[in-house]
Amino acid sequence: MRPKVVTLDVNRKRHHVVLAPNVTLLQALRELGCTDVKSGCEKGDCGACAVLLDGKAVNSCLVLAWQADGSEIITNAGLGTVDDPHPLQEAFADSGAVQCGYCTPGMIIAAKTLLDRNPHPTEEEIREAISGNLCRCTGYGQIVQAVQIAAERMAAAGPVTVTGQGG
């Protein structure tokens, strides 16, 4: 099959890109400059490349860019910035959940989808939700704590429109 124009709505910015059928969403996003989407295994084992595809967390290495045509994609960088971080990002930074940081963007995406559907998760639910995301540095304990802290902070702040939700 020949390349075709694919429309990708990435972090609220629309891109029209010509892509061959075998290009993965991971490759396409990185080509678009989304270096926060990390490549760790390219076969869905590690979760470092997780993004929100129409609000659902996916490993972008397992999705072809053509399959994402017309979809809305939010990456970790689309959730917040250094000046205006998402509560999850802030909590990860505060609680030692970030060591080498390579798993962090995917980890935060996994946590985000959990909190979207379950704002008050138990420790077990958090562990389950991030079980597809490998971290080799932390042993996961401080990551779980960070998600708990973010959930508490978000609950205390009341219902807010979080950057990156909807769109």
Add this chain to the structure above:
Amino acid sequence: MKYQAKPLPPIDLPELRQVGKPLRRVDALSKAVGATVYAGDFLLPNMLHAKVFRSSEPSARIKRLDVSKAKGLPGVVCVLTAEDLPNAKLTTDIPGQTGQKQRAGSDAPVLAIDVVRFVGEPIALVAAETLDLAERALELIEIEYELSPGVFDPKGAMQPDAPVVHEPDNIVARWKIRKGDLAAGMAAADLIVDNTFRMPFVEHAYLEPEAGVAWVDEQGVINIRVCTQVVEHFRSVARAVGVPHNKIRVRGTMVGGGFGGKEDITVEIFLALLAKHTRRPVRLAYTREESFIAQSKRHPFIITHRTGVKKNGRITAAEIKMIADSGAYPYLSPYVLLYATIMAPGPYRVDNLHVDSVAVATNQSFTSAFRGFGGPQACIAYEQQMDEIAKALNIDPLEARRINYLKTGDCNATGQVIESATWLEETASRALEALGEKTLDSGPVKVGWGLASYFQSYGRITWLHDTSRAWVGIELDGTVVVRCGAPDLGAGQVNSLCQIVTEILGVPLKDVTIYSADSAATPLAGTSTATRQLYMSGNAVLQAANAVREVLLERAQKHFEEGMDHLDIADGKVFVKRNPEEALPLSQLAAMCAAEGLSLSNLGLFKAPFTEGIDPKTGQGRVFPDFTFGAQAVEVAVDTETGEVAVLKSVACHDVGRAINPAAVEGQIAGGSSQGLGYAIMEEFALKEGRILMPSLSEYLVPTSVDFPPTQVIILESGSGVGPFGAKGIGEPALTPAPAAAANAVADAIGVRVRDLPLTPERVLAALDRAQLAAEACV
């Protein structure tokens, strides 16, 4: 059995303002929002993409290598083989440090010359306009092998008729320790306990595969931006590429995990060669599979302990033999073996000791540094042996250890006097106490407890004459700049340096900017290995910051007309201690100093103790700056029907000397524990006839968030270390006791020991079967 924490001796640690606080690490938020740029994230104008053609055979002669079709593919710009690289050698056992001594005969060819010795050995390099073209070019490379017999186990490799990996024989390194009178010690024993333990290859599996970019700049300098633990490999790169040292610049990035696996050169030489040959920027990023196949593993060891003990558990003599598999090239094997040899008897006083160790070449993945550097392997053996001794004598495992623990002032295996605190019982008793009540057995599920005490060096071998440099300066607005060549692996290396500087110069952490890991632009600080950066570079920044502080205070003394002892700096101000209202912002003070030509910066140089090596006949002499001590206790449940091992509780207690950032220390300990439990229970990088059976993270399983409960972390601070503020090192020690503790817990649960790691269900069931057969045979 209930355990009670041994009371700590009184320690008077000075109260500090910044050090000792769990501050948000300087690198954390940028990483959390995905703004940190890693080695694989860089693109350059006109950039080429590189791939490496690798051996598919573990042992073969290259009969024919033809790259002409690959070269002819439109879009392929450069193909290099050994023929293009006269004398391109990689000195494989030199960690790249300033002033390093060199061992002869251990070079690896950068690209295979005539012979391949392991699956994955690099043979050719390709650079093309696109990654796709580079991959297609690999498929066009024609190669014919003449297979030769390989050797795949270290014991076999030592047989006289074994195929030889490197002439003259397969022995890569040997060490020995001779201390006291072994025969007399054994004769004095009431019991001799003899056991052999085996450990597998283990993969680092950092999340970030090796990657980098290189380009030649306007001065003809080859710049390499890469994730590495050692920017000082620039010298080895220069030698391999054939340019002067000052024509290679390594710019380290934030590393996405190292654990020793990025201690050796990875993509640097390939990138430098291709940039040099094409004069274009080049990118090379390994896939996960290539990362597995191309880089080092943890050394498999076979360790035999023969220990003489009195009835009360006191060790009278120990004879220890170690065999390590070095794989196809030596890399750091001689040093890893040395560490294991020195740690072999554990943190115990053994006056009559023989250790004989050997590292052996095989046609398998090469082995090199991995967090702990032989220390965990030694611990897996000595701590299981200690439990076997306790069991044979029917005494409590802690008691068997307590009677033998090293004390401050005692000598270790090489006769080095331990000068710092040795809080072995303090840490072990706390870890056990924190396990609480033992969980009850439930049907076929048996619960067991395991303890492991350990000691592990921090700082490099003292005959390597280790140094580190750091530059600290204050700007005219009162902010601070630090320059230090230390690479940050994610363990918080640069944050610790910043936090130390804030303590001395009295500025908030946000006011410090650090430049790190650049072999040309930051003062060389040595390797981020050997748990040395806090000790070495921490002392270097401390020294530099103190020098700047002194200049500031001397000037402030004139301003306030107060003695220096009466002044202090905090919150960006110099103030009079008895009246803090009397204060001057650092920006004003810095401006005064600048106007008078006073230096507002300093380059600190810290030197570790220098020694000249150990006695080769006895292995006696000082080898390390100091040691960290600690313990881990683990509770497991073993399903005796399925063989499955579940960790129920885990507590790690370490004396870190002084925690510069307790949150970061906790992260090191919890993460090290997770890696160690994975090592014990699930991880094995299996090969068959030199071929990797677990080529990706689908087959090679590392712990996920649901595999183990969090390890409870207990941090003790003796203040007795040789690092800044009395700190010891914790990066590697964090892992060391975990696997042994898990192995002891499983043995306690099922009443029989599985002597080979990992403790897979198959091995657990086999051990139970053997025990049952033995019991039936006795009836």
